[in-house]
């Protein structure tokens with residue numbers, strides 16, 4: 151134990167990963183989570199090799215791999231079901247050492263939560279303000295017992311897309327903006343085997359990811375004005391994509407009423423000039439909220455957490471240099487991936503013009519599988535920093 155204390159604001163995948171990473175390096179950690187209980191809503195996630203290596207570094211790789219999950223190498227189809235590009239699972243394992251995995255968000259969140267002592271998490275605590283001085287930082291929050299202040303050597307802002315810490319410390323950075331698409335998602339029981347794949351039609355995408363345990367995560371994304379709602383969200387998706395290739399109609403038919411989540415996709419379009427201010431470090435969506443088009447948001451949050459833990463291994467001593475290293479190691483990569491995700495959305499789901507769609511589909515069909523995998527490996531091929539021996 152190095153007796154340094156970190157307060158992590160937010161108990162999502164990023165915040166819990168950061169708490170675990172810092173604890174592994176001897177920090178005492180308090181997680182403040184606004185929600186009354188620690189849980190993850192949402193459906194599934196694809197974890198690429200980088201996310202899995204990050205979880206390995208937290209000692210959680212075996213738990214993630216032995217719970218309910220399924221290998222998800224991936225591929226792209228057109229709406230008639232013809233493959234435009236397909237990832238070779240064996241080649242992926244050869245190049246990256248692991249297949250991508252589909253997991254339920256709740257499963258991953260539970261594995262992270264169970265690895266932390268319950269006493270380190272305070273739920274029902276809404277952080278209102280953070281202050282950072284030369285020797286310590288202070289967090290003001292409103293909890294079940296009213297307003298409180300907590301001192302810390304380090305504050306980790308893992309408070310997600312609408313980060314209050316980001317808005318407070320970087321007031322000049324505009325709030326996240328609508329990326330042009332709305333997504334519906336859910337995880338359902340579905341007994342037929344399905345491949346992990348996305349399907350592109352004009353200005354629309356459907357994705358399916360097996361989760362293991364007889365569950366499939368599916369999502370649909372459409373280019374649409376923000377703020378829309380339908381009286382029956384499932385019917386709205388069926389109306390747009392109900393005549394796409396099998397098993398899309400069957401997945402829609404197997405979806406019970408009322409389980410679809412609908413979210414407008416927002417991203418942090420103006421990148422932060424730093425992820426660090428004084429003794430506060432941002433990570434995950436608070437630092438670099440990205441569109442989901444590369445399936446990398448949670449993966450980047452896990453990477454941030456592992457790197458933050460590693461650079462802070464010396465405790466509060468030398469923290470300014472450690473946090474400068476964190477910013478240097480994390481910002482260029484995560485911001486490049488955020489830019490690439492936005493571009494991928496424009497080229498993929500959002501492309502509408504029939505001629506442009508035909509050109510893209512032909513280009514994809516002509517791209518050798520090995521080159522397609524290399525494109526994916528560019529982001530997924532990441533190694534955690536070496537642990538001090």
Ligand SMILES: Cc1cc2nc3c(=O)[nH]c(=O)nc-3n(C[C@H](O)[C@H](O)[C@H](O)COP(=O)(O)OP(=O)(O)OC[C@H]3O[C@@H](n4cnc5c(N)ncnc54)[C@H](O)[C@@H]3O)c2cc1C
Pocket residue numbers: 159160161162163164165182183184185194195196197201275276277278308309310311313314333335369413415433434435436442445446447448449450451
């Ligand atoms: C449709 C969709 C599909 C996606 N698919 C993938 C995928 O396949 N693979 C992938 O890697 N990523 C994916 N992502 C991205 C991924 O979900 C996010 O990047 C990731 O969950 C971010 O985690 P986080 O911990 O940074 O933020 P969050 O999960 O948002 O957690 C923030 C936490 O902070 C808490 N909080 C907020 N404000 C306060 C406060 N003031 N005080 C206390 N607590 C507070 C919140 O309650 C919340 O629990 C997808 C995203 C979307 C929208």
